[in-house]
Amino acid sequence: MFFKKRQDATDISALVECVANFFGMPQQTVNGWFMQDGGQLSLNLPFACASRHQALRDALNNLDGGDKVQIRQNVAFGGDAKRGHRGIRNLLAVASGKGGVGKSTTTVNLALALRREGARVGILDADIYGPSIPLMLGNADMQPQSSDNRHMQPLQAHGLVANSIGYLVPADDAAVWRGPMASKALQQLLNETLWPQLDYLLIDMPPGTGDIQLTLAQQIPVCGALVVTTPQNIALADAQKAIAMFNKVNVPVLGVLENMSYHQCEQCGHKEFLFAQGGGEQISQQNAVPLLGHIPLDIHIREYTDAGKALIVEKPDSPISQAYAQAARALAMQLYQSGLNCVQAIDIG
Numbered sequence: 001m002f003f004k005k006r007q008d009a010t011d012i013s014a015l016v017e018c019v020a021n022f023f024g025m026p027q028q029t030v031n032g033w034f035m036q037d038g039g040q041l042s043l044n045l046p047f048a049c050a051s052r053h054q055a056l057r058d059a060l061n062n063l064d065g066g067d068k069v070q071i072r073q074n075v076a077f078g079g080d081a082k083r084g085h086r087g088i089r090n091l092l093a094v095a096s097g098k099g100g101v102g103k104s105t106t107t108v109n110l111a112l113a114l115r116r117e118g119a120r121v122g123i124l125d126a127d128i129y130g131p132s133i134p135l136m137l138g139n140a141d142m143q144p145q146s147s148d149n150r151h152m153q154p155l156q157a158h159g160l161v162a163n164s165i166g167y168l169v170p171a172d173d174a175a176v177w178r179g180p181m182a183s184k185a186l187q188q189l190l191n192e193t194l195w196p197q198l199d200y201l202l203i204d205m206p207p208g209t210g211d212i213q214l215t216l217a218q219q220i221p222v223c224g225a226l227v228v229t230t231p232q233n234i235a236l237a238d239a240q241k242a243i244a245m246f247n248k249v250n251v252p253v254l255g256v257l258e259n260m261s262y263h264q265c266e267q268c269g270h271k272e273f274l275f276a277q278g279g280g281e282q283i284s285q286q287n288a289v290p291l292l293g294h295i296p297l298d299i300h301i302r303e304y305t306d307a308g309k310a311l312i313v314e315k316p317d318s319p320i321s322q323a324y325a326q327a328a329r330a331l332a333m334q335l336y337q338s339g340l341n342c343v344q345a346i347d348i349g
């Protein structure tokens with residue numbers, strides 16, 4: 001679609017104000033989302049939020065001319081547009097300082113949630129030493145196809161595309177690779193996969209903050225990072241190290257997501273904070289980064305994800321799916337906002 005001319009700002013000020021309030025964004029930013037094409041005024045939302053379109057529609061309908069606005073979603077390129085990696089608009093690292101906090105589970109469920117929000121989403125499993133994405137997507141027995149023995153078609157599952165070392169080599173082989181070999185394998189996975197046009201590519205990083213993670217954070221042209229943590233002190237200390245690592249290589253930390261925040265009894269509704277309370281708030285305040293959500297410790301998350309099934313697709317209205325959806329929308333908005341103050345690229349070799 002070619003947009004000929006922007007609507008005069010004074011004509012649409014009430015609409016701009018409504019949308020700005022709806023998303024909690026500055027009016028100046030929102031103003032640029034409105035475009036006039038002939039007689040049609042459209043609103044181009046630059047981040048994934050399809051589940052909010054109807055509520056926004058209802059809010060606009062209350063205003064003069066609001067019912068004529070066409071709402072569209074066109075996810076913006078994150079950071080420097082030059083960083084869009086071969087049609088991938090946003091590369092996002094999902095990291096944790098500590099192992100076992102649910103980083104891969106979170107990656108898969110956020111990817112599914114972003115998909116439901118109308119985005120084209122892929123996952124790159126960079127956890128070379130413990131790739132769990134193939135199991136979590138339920139296609140561990142498959143292998144990427146290649147027609148030229150060099151480039152690979154990504155695997156598909158639940159509307160996502162993915163690639164992982166786990167599809168390519170037996171787990172024991174990759175587990176003994178030294179740093180440079182692991183790093184080279186990851187570059188190949190990124191560069192030699194025939195990724196389709198994607199709005200978001202989520203990169204499941206290996207746990208920890210050693211040399212390997214630092215090198216990866218530098219080599220992959222990510223627009224930002226999400227740090228997953230559990231609320232207890234021992235995990236927070238490691239999450240802090242992960243944030244420091246991204247700061248060191250100038251990758252913006254988009255936020256913290258607290259996983260296993262509490263367990264809610266299915267019988268009586270009582271919430272138990274098994275791993276302490278308030279850890280996510282504490283680390284986000286300390287680092288002045290947003291806390292993007294709390295995901296409960298819940299048997300359904302483990303049962304569905306570990307069995308390669310998509311809870312979010314099968315039970316989209318469940319409170320857990322809603323918690324992931326809310327976190328995914330917050331992440332998409334944060335990524336967009338971070339792109340407004342873009343950082344310089346470190347391009348992959």
Ligand SMILES: Nc1ncnc2c1ncn2[C@@H]1O[C@H](COP(=O)(O)OP(=O)(O)OP(=O)(O)O)[C@@H](O)[C@H]1O
Binds near residue numbers: 130207
């Ligand atoms: N919110 C949750 N509720 C219940 N179980 C969860 C939750 N998050 C993760 N799990 C379970 O915890 C286990 C570890 O999760 P996962 O593999 O995602 O962790 P990880 O941080 O990626 O681990 P690693 O550091 O080894 O890569 C899995 O069995 C997963 O199903």
